[in-house]
Structure formats: C-alpha cells, structure tokens
Amino acid sequence: MERNNILYKIRRRCQVIAHKMFSNEFMSKLYFKIVLREKLDLKNPKTFNEKLQWLKLYYFPNNELVIKCADKYEVRKYIKDKGYEETLVPLLGGWNDSKQIDWDKLPNQFVLKCNHGCAYNIICYDKEKFDKESSIKLLEKWLKEDFGAFNIELHYSKIKQHRIICEEFLGENLVDYKFFCFNGEPKFIYVSSDLIHDRQAKIGFFNLDGSKIKLKRDDYENIDNIELPIFYNEMLKMASNLCEDFPFVRVDFFVTKDRYYFAELTFTPSACMMPFNPKKVDLEWGKLLNINGLI
Numbered sequence: 001m002e003r004n005n006i007l008y009k010i011r012r013r014c015q016v017i018a019h020k021m022f023s024n025e026f027m028s029k030l031y032f033k034i035v036l037r038e039k040l041d042l043k044n045p046k047t048f049n050e051k052l053q054w055l056k057l058y059y060f061p062n063n064e065l066v067i068k069c070a071d072k073y074e075v076r077k078y079i080k081d082k083g084y085e086e087t088l089v090p091l092l093g094g095w096n097d098s099k100q101i102d103w104d105k106l107p108n109q110f111v112l113k114c115n116h117g118c119a120y121n122i123i124c125y126d127k128e129k130f131d132k133e134s135s136i137k138l139l140e141k142w143l144k145e146d147f148g149a150f151n152i153e154l155h156y157s158k159i160k161q162h163r164i165i166c167e168e169f170l171g172e173n174l175v176d177y178k179f180f181c182f183n184g185e186p187k188f189i190y191v192s193s194d195l196i197h198d199r200q201a202k203i204g205f206f207n208l209d210g211s212k213i214k215l216k217r218d219d220y221e222n223i224d225n226i227e228l229p230i231f232y233n234e235m236l237k238m239a240s241n242l243c244e245d246f247p248f249v250r251v252d253f254f255v256t257k258d259r260y261y262f263a264e265l266t267f268t269p270s271a272c273m274m275p276f277n278p279k280k281v282d283l284e285w286g287k288l289l290n291i292n293g294l295i
Contacts (some may be wrong), residue, residue: 001053012150019149023090027151037272048285052272055248059294060267061154065245069265071159072115085240086264089254090168097143098136098164109169112139113179114158117147123169139164146193151271154249170254177235178266179251182288185252186236191226208236215281217274235260248289 018027024041032040033051045116060066069075076088077096092110095101108127112135114120122140124130143164148157178190192203204211204223210232216222239251242265252263276282 008180015150016146019146019152024057024152024154028057028154029069031151031162031271032273033038036275045291046286048276048289049272049274049282051286051289051291052248052268053293054295056153056155056268056272059247059291061148061158063155066267067155067158067161069249070155070267072113072173073165074115074159075265079242080146082227082241084242084262085153086259087238087253087260089170089261090262091164092166092168094165094276096161098139101164103132106166111169113165113228114139114142115161115163115165117142117145117156122148125169143218151268151273153271155267173256175255176263176268177232177253177255177260179236179239179243179253180269181239181246181249181251182285183290184244184267187240190250191223192220193223213281216277218277219275229255229260231260238262247291247294266271 022030029040029042032038032049036049039059040053042049042054042057045054060070065078073094079085079088093101104190106124106127106279108124110124112124117204122135122138124135143162146157148154173263174193176190176192178192180188180190181184186208189206189208190203191206192201194201202223203217204226205215206226207213210228212225235255236254239253242251243249246265246267248267250252250266250269252266254261256262274282277287
C-alpha cells in the first residue's frame with residue numbers, strides 16, 4: 001500500500017491508538033492472525049515467525065546492543081568498531097531536526113533518512129527539482145513517530161534520540177544482498193533489485209552457494225537465478241562476524257557494479273510476519289533458530 005494513500009494513514013493512526021489501549025502480546029497475536037491467518041503461539045514457538053515474534057517481544061527490546069544496532073546512526077559506530085568502516089555509505093550529515101540542515105552544502109543527489117525505523121527514506125535525484133518544503137514536513141512528521149508502535153517492534157521504541165541522517169546517493173541500480181543469520185551463522189541469502197520502487201522490486205531466496213531455494217514471496221516478482229559478485233566471500237565473512245552477537249539478525253548490504261556497502265542490521269524482517277510460500281519453510285527455518293537458552 002502506498003504511504004501517501006489515505007487508507008495507509010488511517011491504518012497507521014489506528015495502530016498507534018491500539019498500541020496504547022491493548023497489551024503488546026494481544027496486538028502481536030491480532031496482527032499475526034490478520035496478516036498470516038495463523039494463530040501465534042508465544043508459549044511454545046516453533047516456526048521462524050513465531051520465534052522471531054518471541055524475540056521481538058521479550059528479548060530484542062531488553063538488549064542494549066540490539067537497540068544500538070537498530071539505530072541507523074548508532075550502528076555506524078558498531079560497524080566501525082568491528083573494523084568495517086570502509087564499507088559504510090559516506091555520511092553527509094546528521095541533525096536532530098530539519099531546521100539544522102544546511103541545504104546549500106548538500107550535493108545534487110543525496111538520500112535523507114530517519115534513524116529510528118524502516119522505510120524512512122527520501123531520495124533527491126536532482127536538487128533543482130527537489131521539493132524541499134514537502135520533504136521537511138515529512139521528516140518532521142517521521143521524527144515525532146514511534147515506529148515501534150506500528151507493528152509492536154519495541155526495540156525501535158527504545159531508540160531515544162530520533163535523528164535525520166544524510167547519505168551519499170549510490171545510484172538507482174543497486175542490488176540488495178541480505179544474509180539471514182541464525183545463532184551466529186549465516187544460512188541463506190535474500191537478493192532483491194529495484195527496491196527503490198518498492199512493489200516493483202524483484203526478490204529471490206538462495207543458499208549461500210547461490211543455488212535457488214524453493215521459496216518465494218507472492219507479493220514480489222521472483223528472481224530465479226543470480227551470479228554471485230566477485231567480492232561475495234568478503235560479504236559473507238563480514239556477515240559472519242557481525243551476526244555472532246545475536247540469536248538472529250539479517251545482515252544487509254547494498255551492492256553496486258564494483259563494490260559493496262553495509263546497509264543495516266535487521267532484527268525483525270517483515271515485522272516477524274514473513275509470508276512463506278510454501279508455508280512449510282516457516283517451520284523448517286524455525287528449527288534452525290535455537291532460542292531455548294533465552295526463554
């Protein structure tokens with residue numbers, strides 16, 4: 001659903017109100033039933049989505065490192081401390097509100113983001129045609145939002161300082177490589193193209209050797225095969241190092257024609273309501289995620 005759509009805005013408003021009225025467990029079960037048409041078992045989670053829901057409610061929001069790494073500004077320090085500073089997208093600025101932005105100092109193309117959630121992105125393709133006033137209004141609106149309230153992703157709610165960050169524009173022909181990591185070990189990759197245009201994107205799931213997994217999402221066009229980039233093993237090694245501190249994390253990269261960049265660490269993909277086709281993969285992946293020591 002388009003974010004400017006009136007129904008989308010109404011849904012967001014209702015989510016915030018419901019978050020204040022009902023328990024996090026109740027709302028998580030309700031959304032799970034609506035989105036996946038399944039009953040959420042938090043007492044004895046078995047599937048991938050169920051175990052991530054448990055982590056989302058009881059583990060991630062109480063883990064300071066998770067909260068730091070979910071913050072798109074603070075995670076840069078974590079990546080630097082891990083020895084991967086050269087993979088960071090060049091940072092052009094960071095501000096606590098839009099009034100602090102010196103627009104004259106920004107290049108002709110850039111990307112504005114907020115640090116405390118997902119899909120808080122504004123791309124400037126041409127500064128002369130850029131609608132600055134509308135962008136300022138949108139940024140200020142985002143800064144006031146509690147992103148974690150929308151789908152009960154409480155670790156986002158724990159990010160105290162909401163910021164605007166500006167990064168270098170890497171181009172439109174990016175490919176995303178996302179490593180699903182279970183208990184400190186990458187297991188699968190999720191490759192996507194044209195995510196800038198969201199629902200026009202193509203995605204595919206693959207084993208670490210690049211072979212296709214019999215899994216797809218019906219809400220996106222499927223990618224049947226890929227040619228791994230020449231620096232793929234470097235990305236895999238980096239993902240292995242970054243995931244070792246977490247029971248689950250998805251390590252995301254931007255890939256251009258000649259290099260790769262760190263994108264983000266994602267702890268609750270699809271808000272832990274990932275639509276598996278076939279559904280049996282949800283249980284198969286659930287068996288790979290061990291949370292017994294945390295429950």
